[in-house]
Every structure is written in structure tokens, then in C-alpha cells.
Amino acid sequence: MLTTEQYFSSDLSQKDLDKAFNTIKQEKDLKEIGYYSLPDNQEKLIEKLYKLKNKVYKKYIKNIVVIGIGGSSLGTKAVSSLLKNKTTSCAPNLIFIENSDPIALNEATKDLKLEASLFVVISKSGSTIETISVFKYVISLFKKPIEDLTKNFVVITDRESALDKFAKEVEIKAYYLYPNVGGRFSVLSAVGLLPLVLAGFDIKKLLSGASKLCNDFFEKKEDRHNMMEKAYFYAKNRDEQNINVLFAYATEFDEFVKWYVQLWAESLGKISPSNGKVGLTPIGIIGSVDQHSFLQLIMEGPKDKTVTFIKVNDFEQNIKIPHIEIPHLEGTNFVNGKSFKELINAQCDSTLEGVRNAGVNTDLITLNKLDEYHIGYLIYYYEMLTSLAGYFLDVNTYDQPGVEVGKKILKTKF
């Protein structure tokens, strides 16, 4: 299972805790905010997706190519990177085309077998400029009219968006986001589930992990206290500790920390009616690699950061440091015969101890395994923590008005 330990405490009163809980529960119950309900209300979609999988696999599709940016790609990248050890060799490759960068776009497409690829075009609004531009580019590569390509494309978008209307006209299969689920909270909707099931992951287990936290939080009082206190603590100390570092001890978290950065930054960086310009700055780093990079600043820099450590109890990969004694390097023999997972977890424990002793507010999340269930739980944990932090900061957690300015200016540049 997943456990959390917090090495700080706050003065959150029972009354304020109850008030926060009731607000969040109301968001869920009134279906104002849709992500809360994703773990337990998508049986029909799941059935459809497994049917799609059967069809796709029969067509010898070798590549699932996600064309999407931001919330349309980050969650899927996070899950697939965490589970890269779990893919079977017969599953199609999962490829992402996100950026309007010409070199990256050319690299991603130049050797791609188009006919053996299913392109999943994802845009909540339906008109994201990067996504539609790449979509047009890929259409042009086929050198056929779009009407002849319907078996190589699906779209995921809001119902009645421009992209949906177009898809209907040319009979490209469309899947939908729920209107009350924002892009950065959409990984457990079709946005993440479709590419993930096609890439061979167990999406039912992913949802059941999320469902477990959902039920624990909303049903069992004792299980929500830590999360609420953490969110409150971060919000309350936002001026002194404006940076929340996530220090994850496994290379496989490289994309998950980017998902966290979007979720936290875009949800909480807002103008609050009561507090003015607020926000908390997320930073994602990887252990043990970033012990050789960012750690010095945490240890001796200003006390403007909190640090959450994540570790994995059982990597299910037991390769060991061999009993090789290298002359002159006897000082490294203390890890001989240990497994690499013992080494990396001991590094996590040691660094946590050092950082804690330096007076930094820290907590630890321990995942028993890197599998769909634990990752579903972890995703939902961070989504709910974000909702709670947004409540305590008094912001609208679910919009992103600040990014519209640049989009408007962009149109004047052509």
C-alpha cells in the first residue's frame, strides 16, 4: 500500500478542517467538479476502450501516437513512464508529439510507419494551435485526403468542439472529456485511459487505486487528516515557503514530476478574491541524481522550500551490486552484495534525514510497488491535495485565465 508520513504539523482546527471537507465534498456531490467521480463512474467507457483495443490490435497497429500538449499528454506520459517496466513486447509503442518545435516534430515523424500508426488527437477546446498544426502536418504526410484516413485517427475532445464537429463529418471516431473535468485533471478520463489501454496498461487497476483513496477520504475521517493538514500548512506558509519540492527516488518519476508541476502551478497560481496574487511554486527532482544538483540549495540555501520525498518499497527488479573488490576503491565495498533498490532507498532515507535535520519541512510518501493500482492512488492523492490547497488559498483551482493573454498576442504576430 501507500503510506504517508509528515514531519510537520499545523494548527488546523477541527472546525476549519470540517469546513474544508464539506466544501470539497460539495464540489464532488454537486458534480461541479468532475474529476472526483472518474474512478467509479466510467464502466461504459472502459468497455468501449477494451473493444477499441481489440480492434486496434487486430489491425497490427504498432504505434499509438498522442498528438496533444499540456493536460492532453502529461498524465499519460507520467503513467507510462512509471510503468515502463510493465509493458509487454507485443504492445504498440506509445509516442508523444507535443511541441511546435520543428526539429522534434521531424524526429518524431521522419521514420514513422504511418499506416501502422493510430494517431490520437487530443484537445479539450478542440483548437489548441500546436495540436491542430501538428495534426495538419501528419495529415499531409499521408498524402491522401483525410476522408480516407479515418482508421488511422481518433480524437478526444469536448462534445461539440470544432474538432468534434469535424470528426463527425469525416467519421473519425471521437471520445469525450466531461465538461466539468479540466485538462490537468483528466488523466483518469478518456484522455489518459485511451492511450494507456492501447499501450497495454491495466486501466481498471489504475482506476481502482484512485477509487481506494476517494473512498478512504470521503468515508473515513482518520484517513483525510494528514492530507488536509498538509494542504493547509502549504497554503498558510506560502509567503515564507513559496516552493514545494517533490523529490522522487526513481528515474521512472521523470514525467510524473512534470505532471505534478502542471497540476500545482496552473491550479494554484491565481488571483484570489481575498488574498490577491497567490501561488505555490512546484519543483520536481529525481533521486539520487539530484542529490548531485539541487540538494545543496535545499541544505544550505534559504528556508523557502518544503520537500516531499517519494520512494518505492519494492522495485520488483532485484539486480545487485556485485561482490567485486576494486583495488583502491575499498571505500565503496560497504554496498557490495546489496541490491540497487536497497542502495537507492537508503539514499532516500539518508537524504531525508539530512534535510529534516537542516530544519526543512519534509514529508515522505512510500509506494509499495510501481504498478497501476499504486499509481492511480498517487495521482488521485495529488489531485485532491491540489483541490485542498486551492481551497485554503481561496482561488479557483480549476481555471487558467492567465494563459489567454499570450494566445491573443500570438494572433497579432501573423
Added chain:
Amino acid sequence: MLTTEQYFSSDLSQKDLDKAFNTIKQEKDLKEIGYYSLPDNQEKLIEKLYKLKNKVYKKYIKNIVVIGIGGSSLGTKAVSSLLKNKTTSCAPNLIFIENSDPIALNEATKDLKLEASLFVVISKSGSTIETISVFKYVISLFKKPIEDLTKNFVVITDRESALDKFAKEVEIKAYYLYPNVGGRFSVLSAVGLLPLVLAGFDIKKLLSGASKLCNDFFEKKEDRHNMMEKAYFYAKNRDEQNINVLFAYATEFDEFVKWYVQLWAESLGKISPSNGKVGLTPIGIIGSVDQHSFLQLIMEGPKDKTVTFIKVNDFEQNIKIPHIEIPHLEGTNFVNGKSFKELINAQCDSTLEGVRNAGVNTDLITLNKLDEYHIGYLIYYYEMLTSLAGYFLDVNTYDQPGVEVGKKILKTKF
């Protein structure tokens, strides 16, 4: 060429500017700090490295595998990622094994053709626990005594380190760091040059780009003013703006921003004799992708950040957004017929304008091209900017005492 524009100014007096310049110049002239001299003083090393390249290529080596972490890998990753468009198909693959993560280590080695690989073991101290543990693991994969493997390994380390002594004993070829060059300032020494030349990059041009900035800075007064003012401005405003964001508009900067994070965080996060605990927190993000992630926080969050934009004038990749008019998506036609490089650069300009208008202190670095020369210049720019910021913060820019604590605790865990 590379140009910089700064949309802020400081009250740095001519006297303080001269004092800072003289300190930096003294560091260089007295050879206290060695990285300043790397661009122009390594003819012999370069000759050796090209000879090594000839030998390696004759042996049909297909993989250059860097075993190293932190300063031993980040710079090489940064350069090779920026230049991924420049590699020729006959050049060996460049592979990095950094972490003690068992899944990543297994993935990197399980299908590796050992006999066709040259392993470059890099550790300044010679006893980095991750690096030596991976080294032992790779030795064990060969299933031969190390004495029989000398053609598959080279080491890069400090002279007389434990690793050097061992290498001499078994006749593994060793290359050296200069004692006055720290790991995070070492990409233009053998640490970066050796793997980069073997992977087919033009290291002479890399050094000549760095040399250009070095000469301009130390010889021409007018060229150093902007850099010194920027470093001073960051140091002076460290309490209100404790976060320095680097927003690079090209996917190829993904590793460069990590190199920047190490350089900035580990150099500047220090206990200052005059200022106590100081530091500036680096964040690296990628455009246009992170317009859909971190940008909201920059726009509407607290004014605790500076933002440096980087863009590339000419990507030398001219693929275009085709003239395809998709029904219902007419709103995206304004970019039809434009090249993707025009789109990404217009996105950079628009976002910069929006961020500037929001009252955030910004500056812009424009690289004419992504080639060795410009990247060498950019690397040296950031190294010097770090030295200058360290001077103004009054810290020792070149040590990292804070990371020793965890290493000591680690030994008690076994």
C-alpha cells in the same frame, strides 16, 4: 550570433562593476578557478581525443556509455540533446547511466552489446557511490576479469584519485579533470569533450564559441555590462524574487535546463559569511509546452520570479504547417503556410510580451543557430553569470559542503 536583451536595469555603480570585474579577472588570472581557461588551453587534450576517436571508430564501437552522475553527465547530456539534429548516422550512440535506480539500470544494460561499447567512467572524486556501483555491475556483465576489459573502458577523474590509481594498475586509459575545475563547471574539459567528440560533435567549435565570450568579456568593456548587471540584479533582489526561471523555446533544451539547474542551485545555495543562508532557485521550462503548465503561475502568481527566455533564430529545419483548411477549425488557419519555427518563435515573442506586461522582470537570449559554436558560447555565458552571481551574493561559488551530510548518513544505513 548570440544576442541578449534585458528588460530591467539595476543601480550597479561603475565602482561596484569594476570591483566585481577585477575579482573575476583575478580568479581567472591567478588560476584559482580553472574553468575560465578551458576554451583556450587544451590543444594537447584535443589532439589526444581526436586520436582516441580514430582508434575507437576503427574498433567498430557502436555505443559510448557514460557512467557518471551530476557534473559528470549533465553537461554532455545538455550538448548532445541540443545537437541531436547534427549527429551523423555513422556516429556511435551516446548512452548515459546515472542513477542507482534498478529499473533504469536494467533497461540501459539488458540489450546492450557489451563488446561494441566503450564505457566512460567519470567521477571527479573517483569514488562516487552510484558511479562505482554501476561500474562494478557492468564489469560483472562481461563475465571476464577486469584486466581483460581494458579496451572497453576509459576513466575520467582527478589525478591520483582511487579510480585513477586503479586504472593505472590495470592499464585502463585515464583522462583527467583539472583540480581547479569543479564537476558542474567541467563540460568543456575532458569530462564533456571526450564523450562528445566520440559521439561525432565538433568540440573545437564548442570551445571556440566559449572562447569568443571569454575574450569579449575580459577584453571589451561594453560586452560585459549586461551580464554583470543581470547577476547583480538577481543577487540584490534575492529575497523578493527568489526564483529564476529559464524558459527555453525548443524541445532540444530539455537537458540544458537541467544542467542550468545544477549549476545555479549548487553554486549559489550557500551559507554566506556576510549574508547567512542565501541562494537563488533555478527552474527550467520548455516552450511552447510549458505555456500549458507553468505559465499561469508566472502570469497570475506572486511576483517572486524572474524569467529568461531563450529562442533560436534559425532551426535549420523548415517544415511547414500545410495549407489544409479543416472544416470548423478555420480559427487555426492563420498559421497555415507558416513554418513551425515561425510558430514557435512567435509563441516565444507573444509569451514574453505577456509576461513583461504582467510586470515580471524578463530578459531574452537569442541564439542564431543550434550548433556547437553557439552552444559553447551559451555554456560559458551561464558559467560566468553563475560566477558573477556568486560574487554578488558573497558565497563560495565552487564548493558544495551541504551534500556531504547525506553521504555520511548513508554509510550508517548498511
